[in-house]
Amino acid sequence: MSLNAQPVLTILALVPCGKVVSYGQLADLAGLPGKARWVGQVLQRQDTTQLPWHRVVASDGRLSLAKGSEGWQEQRQRLQAEGIILRGDRVPMAQYRWQPDLAALLMLMEY
DNA sequence: GTGATGACAACCC
DNA sequence: AGGGTTGCCATCA
Numbered sequence: 001m002s003l004n005a006q007p008v009l010t011i012l013a014l015v016p017c018g019k020v021v022s023y024g025q026l027a028d029l030a031g032l033p034g035k036a037r038w039v040g041q042v043l044q045r046q047d048t049t050q051l052p053w054h055r056v057v058a059s060d061g062r063l064s065l066a067k068g069s070e071g072w073q074e075q076r077q078r079l080q081a082e083g084i085i086l087r088g089d090r091v092p093m094a095q096y097r098w099q100p101d102l103a104a105l106l107m108l109m110e111y
Numbered sequence: 112g113t114g115a116t117g118a119c120a121a122c123c124c
Numbered sequence: 125a126g127g128g129t130t131g132c133c134a135t136c137a
Contacts, residue, residue, distance in 0.1 A: 003134070023119050036119040038134050044118055056118075064118040071118080 005042045007031060015055045018082045019098035020091055022059040029100065040064065054078040055098075061090035 007030040015021055021029070024036035032038070043053055054075040058064045065072040067089060080086065084096055 027119090035133065037117065037132070038119090040118040041134070042118095053118090058118085059120055066118095075118095 003032070003035075003038065005046060008039055008042050009046065009051060012051050012053070012056065014100075015052050015098050017052075018084060018096070020055045020057050020079070020084070020093070020096050021098045022093070023056060023064070024059055025097070026056060057091050057093075059093070061087075061093045063089070063091075 008026060011026060011029045012021075022036070023039045027033060027035040027039045030039075039056075043056060063072050063075050065075065076086065076089075079091065084091060086092075
């Protein structure tokens, strides 16, 4: 049986504007520790047009798309549009990493 | 079953 | 900072 991407998509939808999460962090929050790469596959396959897909970056703050590619540029632009200031080609994770608050955690327990 | 692939991550020079 | 290595794991050919 293949894994269910729903939890990942559900949690991604909770990431607030101006904040980002890493693939591994998203996997952890979805109750799938160690499946960071799989999260990447999900974002690539699913229709993310209604989700904040651009708020998912690598653990070191880089955008996991070919540097200079179309998608890379769009993600970069979207992040900046939310007030995120990139340093070089990276997002300063210490400053912008999303830390779910109590309210968010309670929401996660609902589904 | 097996090997290759990738929108990952943690190390180690 | 930049580059290479290793571990990881679902998919797919």
